[in-house]
Amino acid sequence: MLGWEFPPLINGGLGIACLGLGRALAKHVDLTFILPQTDPAFMVDQVNLIGLNHLSERELECMQKTDELRSFAEVELIAADLQPYVEAELVAREKMSTDGQTFSKYDRWSEDTGLAMFSKKGALYGEDVNARVVAYARASAALAETKDFDIIHAHDWMTFLAGMEIKARTGKPLVLHVHSLSYDRAGPEARGWIFDIEKLAMEAADLVIPVSHYTGTICTGHYGIEASKVCPVHNGADPVEAYRTEKPFPEKLVLFLGRVTGQKGPRFFLEIASKVLKEDRNVRFVMAGTGERLRELIEYGAFRDVGDRLHFTGFLNREKVNELLSMTDVYCMPSVSEPFGLSALEAVQFDIPAVISKQSGVAEVLTKARKADYWDVDLLAQHIIDLISDEKAHAKAVAASKEDQQNCTWERAAERVTDLYEERFPVSVF
Amino acid sequence: MPDLCLYFQAHQPNRLKPYTFFDIGKDPFYEDDELNRDILSGVSERCYLPANDLFTDLIEQNPGKVKLTLSLSGVFLEQLEHHRPDVLASFQDLVATGSVELLCETYYHSLSYRASGEEFVRQVEKQKAMLKRLFDFEPTIFRHTELIYFNELAAFVEEMGFKAQLAEGVERVLKGRSPNHLYRAPNVTEIKTVLRNNTLSDDVAFRFADPNWNGYPLTPEKYAKWVSESGGEVAGIFLDYETIGEHIHRDQGVFDFWKGLPAALDEADIAMTTPSEVVEKFKVKDEYDCHEITSWADTSKDLSAWKSNPMQEEAKAKILSLEKAVKSHDNPELLHQWSKMQTSDHFYYMCTKGGADGEVHAHFSPYDSPYDAYLCFMNALSDLQVRVGA
Numbered sequence: 001m002l003g004w005e006f007p008p009l010i011n012g013g014l015g016i017a018c019l020g021l022g023r024a025l026a027k028h029v030d031l032t033f034i035l036p037q038t039d040p041a042f043m044v045d046q047v048n049l050i051g052l053n054h055l056s057e058r059e060l061e062c063m064q065k066t067d068e069l070r071s072f073a074e075v076e077l078i079a080a081d082l083q084p085y086v087e088a089e090l091v092a093r094e095k096m097s098t099d100g101q102t103f104s105k106y107d108r109w110s111e112d113t114g115l116a117m118f119s120k121k122g123a124l125y126g127e128d129v130n131a132r133v134v135a136y137a138r139a140s141a142a143l144a145e146t147k148d149f150d151i152i153h154a155h156d157w158m159t160f161l162a163g164m165e166i167k168a169r170t171g172k173p174l175v176l177h178v179h180s181l182s183y184d185r186a187g188p189e190a191r192g193w194i195f196d197i198e199k200l201a202m203e204a205a206d207l208v209i210p211v212s213h214y215t216g217t218i219c220t221g222h223y224g225i226e227a228s229k230v231c232p233v234h235n236g237a238d239p240v241e242a243y244r245t246e247k248p249f250p251e252k253l254v255l256f257l258g259r260v261t262g263q264k265g266p267r268f269f270l271e272i273a274s275k276v277l278k279e280d281r282n283v284r285f286v287m288a289g290t291g292e293r294l295r296e297l298i299e300y301g302a303f304r305d306v307g308d309r310l311h312f313t314g315f316l317n318r319e320k321v322n323e324l325l326s327m328t329d330v331y332c333m334p335s336v337s338e339p340f341g342l343s344a345l346e347a348v349q350f351d352i353p354a355v356i357s358k359q360s361g362v363a364e365v366l367t368k369a370r371k372a373d374y375w376d377v378d379l380l381a382q383h384i385i386d387l388i389s390d391e392k393a394h395a396k397a398v399a400a401s402k403e404d405q406q407n408c409t410w411e412r413a414a415e416r417v418t419d420l421y422e423e424r425f426p427v428s429v430f
Numbered sequence: 431m432p433d434l435c436l437y438f439q440a441h442q443p444n445r446l447k448p449y450t451f452f453d454i455g456k457d458p459f460y461e462d463d464e465l466n467r468d469i470l471s472g473v474s475e476r477c478y479l480p481a482n483d484l485f486t487d488l489i490e491q492n493p494g495k496v497k498l499t500l501s502l503s504g505v506f507l508e509q510l511e512h513h514r515p516d517v518l519a520s521f522q523d524l525v526a527t528g529s530v531e532l533l534c535e536t537y538y539h540s541l542s543y544r545a546s547g548e549e550f551v552r553q554v555e556k557q558k559a560m561l562k563r564l565f566d567f568e569p570t571i572f573r574h575t576e577l578i579y580f581n582e583l584a585a586f587v588e589e590m591g592f593k594a595q596l597a598e599g600v601e602r603v604l605k606g607r608s609p610n611h612l613y614r615a616p617n618v619t620e621i622k623t624v625l626r627n628n629t630l631s632d633d634v635a636f637r638f639a640d641p642n643w644n645g646y647p648l649t650p651e652k653y654a655k656w657v658s659e660s661g662g663e664v665a666g667i668f669l670d671y672e673t674i675g676e677h678i679h680r681d682q683g684v685f686d687f688w689k690g691l692p693a694a695l696d697e698a699d700i701a702m703t704t705p706s707e708v709v710e711k712f713k714v715k716d717e718y719d720c721h722e723i724t725s726w727a728d729t730s731k732d733l734s735a736w737k738s739n740p741m742q743e744e745a746k747a748k749i750l751s752l753e754k755a756v757k758s759h760d761n762p763e764l765l766h767q768w769s770k771m772q773t774s775d776h777f778y779y780m781c782t783k784g785g786a787d788g789e790v791h792a793h794f795s796p797y798d799s800p801y802d803a804y805l806c807f808m809n810a811l812s813d814l815q816v817r818v819g820a
Contacts, residue, residue, distance in 0.1 A: 248455025249816045284812075286451060298801045299782075303740035307808045308748050308815060311451040323452070 001033045002140060002152065002159035002166075006049075009037050009121055013342055014179050017211070017235055018155055021177075022047050024236070024414035029421070032147060034140045034162075036118045036132065052139050053118040060115065063142045115139060129158070130193060137162040141169060151175060151421060157182070157194050160201035173206040173425050183218050184263055184337040199223050207424050209233050209417065212361025215339040231420055234365055236410030237345035244351065245326040251284045251309075252388040255328040255352075257321065257343050258335075260291030265334035265357065265374050270297055272334065274304045275381035276388075283388060285310045288324055325350040329394070330387050334374045335360050344369070348405040353397035355383040365408050368400035432610050433664045433703040433711075434657055434695060435624065437499035437596065438671035439573075440478065441539050442470050442506045443775035445796045449810040458817065460767070460810040465796060467513045474517045477675035482520040484674075484685060488692055489527045496692045497702040498530045500671070501573055504537030504557045505773060507564060518564070525565045531704035532561055534569035534592065540772035541575060541736055543583055545750040553769065554590060571596065571705040575774050577626060577668065577726040578733070581615045581719065588621035594709045596668065598726040599625035603718060610662025612708065613718035623718050624705050626668040626726060630660060635669040639682040650687055650694035658698045663712045668726065728787040735791070736777035741804040746777055748811055755820040768814060771807070779803035 001022060005015035022033055026046035033044075038051025117132050118124075124132065140162040144152075153175040154163030160176060167174040182195045202208050202225045209231055210216040216232040219225045247253060254273070258264040266287060273285040287297070287310065294312065301310045316324065325331075331347035331354040341362035344354040348366070356363050357374035370387070372379035387394050447462035488496045502521065510518040524530055536542060536553035537560060543550045554572075561567045572592040574583060579597035587595050599609025609625040633653065637643045645652070657665050670677065678684040695702060703711070727735040736742055749771050756768040779795040780803045781788070797803040814820075 249812075295799075295801050298804065299740055302744040302804065305744055307741070307744045307804070308812050311454075311809060311812070312805055313451050320452070 001031060002154040002162050003033055003035050004124060004136075004156060004158040006033070006035045006038065008039055008042050010124060013340075014156060016238075016342070017179055017340075019044065020236055020238055020410040021413055021417070024410035025417060028414060028418040030149075032149065034143060036124055036136055037121065050143065051118075052115055052136065053121075055115055055139065055143075057115055060139055060142055063146045124158075133158050133161055133197075137165050141165040145169060151425060153177060154201075155179060157198050157201070160197050164201055164204050167204065174201075174204065175207045175209060175421075176201055176205045178202075178208060178210040178215055178219060178339070180339045181215065181218055181223075183222050184215075184339055185261075187262065188222065199225075205229065207231065207420060209420070211235050211340040213364055214359065214361045218337075233413050233416045233420070234361070234408060235340045235342060236413045237342055237349070237405060237408050238410065240322075240346055240349050242350040243322075243326050245323070247327045249284065251282045252329045253327055254283060254285045254330045254332055254384055254388070255324060255347070256285070256287045256289075256332055256334075257324075257347075258289050258333070260287065260289050260294045260297060262293065263336050263338070264289075264291075265336045266291075266293055266297055267300070268334040268336075268357075268374055268377055268380070269332060270301055270304065270306070270310065271377040272332065272381045272384065273301075273310050274306050275377060276384050277306055277309050279381075279385055280389070281309070283309065283384075286313060286324065286328075287311070288313045288316050288321065290315045322350075325352065328352050330355060330384050332380070332384060333357060333360060333362075334377075334380055336374050338362070345405050345408060348398070348401040351398050351402075353387055353394060353401060355380055355387070366401050366404050368397070368404065370397065431658055431699055432660060432662050433701045433708070435499065435664050435666050435703050435705060435708055436497070437501065437533070437573075437666070437668045437705070438674075439501050439503075439669070440506055440671040441503040442466070442473070442509055443539065443773045444505060444509070444770045445469075446776070446806050446810055448802075449806050449813070451809055454809055454813045455816050456813075458767075458813065460771070460813070462796070466509065470509050470513050470517075473672060473676050474514050476680070477672050478517050479520055480680075480685065481671060481674045481688075482517075482524045484689055485530075486520075486524050486527060488689070489524075489529045492692050492696075494529070495696065495702060496529060497704050497707075498524075499533060499571075499704050500525070500530055501533035501535050503535060503539040504553075504560050505539055505770060507560055511564075522565060525567065531571070531706055532565060532567045532569050533571050533573045533596070533705070534558055534561070535573050536575060538769045538772050539575050539774055540769070541578070541733075541746065541774050541777070542750065542772055543574070543578075543586070545747075546753055547586065549750075549753055550586075551590065570594075571624075571709070575725075576735070578723060579623070579720060579725070580723045581617050581721060583723075584615040584621055584623060584720075585617050588618045592621060594622040594624050594705055596624050596666070596705065597626065597718070597720070598724050598731050599628055599666070600720070600724045600731045601628070603720045603722075603724065607716060608660075608662045610660055610665050611715035612663065612712045613716055614714045616717050616719050622709050622714055624664070624666055624708055625718070626666045627660065630657060630665055631667050631669050634667065634687070635673045635677075638673075638684065638687070639678045647683070648687065650690035651697070653687075653691065654694040654698040654700060657695070657700055663715070664703065664708050728783070728790070730787075734783070735781055735787070736774055739780070739782050739800075741782075741800065742777045742780045745780060745804060745807050745811070748808075752811075752814060752818060752820055755818040756814075759818060764817065768818075771811065771814070776803070776807055780807070 003018045005012050007015050007019050023044055032048040034050045037053045038049045117135050144166045152163050152166050152172050154160055155177045156179050163174050182190045207229050213232045216230050219230050220227045256269045260266045301307050331352045333344050333356045335357050338360035341360045344362045347354050355370045358371050359374050363371050370383035444461045446460050537556040538553055570593045572587045573596040577598045609627045613623040638648050674684050723733050724731050780800045781791045782800045
């Protein structure tokens with residue numbers, strides 16, 4: 001498996017999903033996980049974790065066979081099968097640039113493409129993420145050649161390049177696990193390097209596993225990937241230690257949890273809050289998280305005159321998130337595009353009913369949760385009003401979602417992935 | 431030859447601590463006592479104590495000649511009483527010279543008036559009682575927070591028995607006339623308006639230490655000459671006391687300037703005076719018809735420092751809207767807490783202006799951004815709402 005984020009170094013949704021799936025899958029297959037960074041103190045039962053941060057440039061050179069090394073050097077930056085694409089991008093940039101700085105971004109790659117990029121803990125994104133992606137592809141391809149394996153399984157675009165390179169070198173089948181797409185993060189209009197990698201990789205892949213049917217429709221519809229190789233597998237949710245605490249104020253509490261970016265629909269949450277407060281002042285709304293839309297929303301909340309009922313907490317650590325969940329009455333996730341939405345399942349474990357947008361994967365799992373299109377703030381607001389004003393409805397919603405949530409385990413996800421392996425790649429021996 | 435009316439404002443707000451959502455309903459204390467104490471002490475050492483000593487000496491050396499006007503906000507005096515009684519004593523010594531006039535203002539350095547006349551009167555009366563208790567002084571001249579002024583307020587202040595109100599000499603109201611005269615609002619009978627000479631005041635308050643300014647370096651002699659050439663009956667030099675030693679540092683020569691000024695003024699035959707003397711001595715020259723609300727803040731001289739974005743509007747409206755609920759509790763501590771949240775500085779920190787004004791706002795703010803200031807205030811406000819049941 002090729003992964004990017006992984007606990008305990010990065011605890012984002014991707015890392016948690018990779019850990020959850022990996023741990024469960026290791027009961028069915030021999031699993032090696034190549035990651036940019038690992039913490040040597042953190043071990044997962046039956047999973048062989050390889051962190052590039054613990055690999056020296058020299059060890060890597062020893063692994064590389066001479067001819068492959070040359071082929072890599074020929075293209076300098078990137079695997080051969082991607083070369084035309086890079087050229088196209090360079091040409092496009094050259095056209096746009098008039099100040100002679102055309103190649104600056106690519107020059108930097110050649111300076112930095114080394115394992116040193118992974119030495120700083122937690123630094124996996126940022127300006128030079130592209131260079132890291134290439135460095136990761138180089139190193140993991142070299143590593144892969146020293147290993148005996150049957151299937152390449154790559155998680156999200158950062159590892160797709162590596163996946164393609166390994167497939168090109170070894171001919172092994174490529175499985176892409178899609179946790180989120182450029183479509184989700186940057187909107188349907190987004191194009192560029194990431195979109196192109198995603199599209200190219202999915203086209204080259206033998207099997208694409210999106211985390212929901214919803215995301216599957218994006219793969220087939222938006223990216224034009226052949227539907228027969230797109231097979232969704234829902235994420236699981238690890239049991240969390242849930243508890244309830246007394247709210248220190250009399251009002252009900254409605255929670256939004258996530259990055260304050262367009263994809264998560266924070267603006268819709270604000271509109272919903274404003275609508276609910278017109279009906280019932282005895283509600284507090286909390287937006288927990290940070291992001292580039294935060295300041296704009298803070299000021300917009302003031303404009304809508306809800307600043308004393310809509311609270312922004314900024315980024316919260318897990319402990320604080322749990323504290324917040326323990327007193328929340330309704331969880332609201334009005335995401336514009338949410339491949340899965342694990343947090344809604346976590347909320348259910350805290351006995352919180354979720355009001356979620358139909359544009360989320362978790363809506364397929366929480367079959368009885370109240371849903372609406374993300375733009376239908378009237379209906380989403382009505383759902384919230386129903387849940388906070390009717391205790392019976394609230395209890396019923398919790399019970400129904402609990403049942404759904406309990407069916408949602410990583411074991412199930414791993415079984416489904418194993419079935420897909422066996423079904424699609426029958427020559428492999430497990 | 432105009433007289434020189436020198437008035438200093440001293441004020442320190444009760445800054446809020448980083449009050450989060452998780453504190454609502456749990457923590458009834460909103461202020462950052464440590465920060466407020468540290469700032470008060472720092473400014474005391476750099477400004478209040480040495481400046482008080484300087485002016486006390488100058489008054490004693492030039493009896494009857496050196497005269498000073500001070501306005502000390504109630505919340506500032508309260509902080510001094512609590513944290514730095516020695517500094518309060520030094521203010522008391524200064525006032526005891528008999529050459530210092532104290533102005534009246536709203537105790538909480540608030541923006542109140544429009545929202546509630548009752549609350550405005552309460553805060554003014556509270557300030558009067560404070561001045562009586564600490565200085566045995568009964569003020570007859572009024573200034574509102576940051577020199578906020580408009581016709582309607584002048585009439586209201588007259589009703590309260592004040593002889594004059596201080597105001598910024600705003601060019602768009604003066605329309606070419608000099609600020610160095612005594613004016614009167616069109617809708618009052620007796621109360622006079624003493625205007626701030628914007629240029630001469632900002633020379634010593636802002637431009638003094640700017641080496642790129644063509645008046646740099648400013649000497650007492652040069653300044654006395656400018657005052658003598660400014661015409662009219664009285665030049666109102668109104669500025670923050672903290673410009674001495676705090677905003678302008680000692681090594682930039684600010685103490686030497688003020689120390690040398692009385693002699694230079696004397697040399698130039700300029701008398702120092704106080705607002706109540708001005709009111710007795712001079713007649714009203716013309717009408718100052720100020721419909722819009724003006725102040726001495728920022729370049730626009732209006733309320734925009736506290737009222738130019740939705741965060742400021744909401745925060746201010748919501749804190750004032752709690753008046754009835756707070757007062758219904760008949761709890762002096764709660765009332766005091768609520769009142770302290772009316773202090774203008776809270777809204778000043780929420781200002782999102784850019785440019786030179788924005789830099790000044792950021793300089794004074796204890797927060798990383800206006801958004802943090804707003805969130806912290808609204809969380810504390812929410813707790814107050816919970817406590818008063820609003």
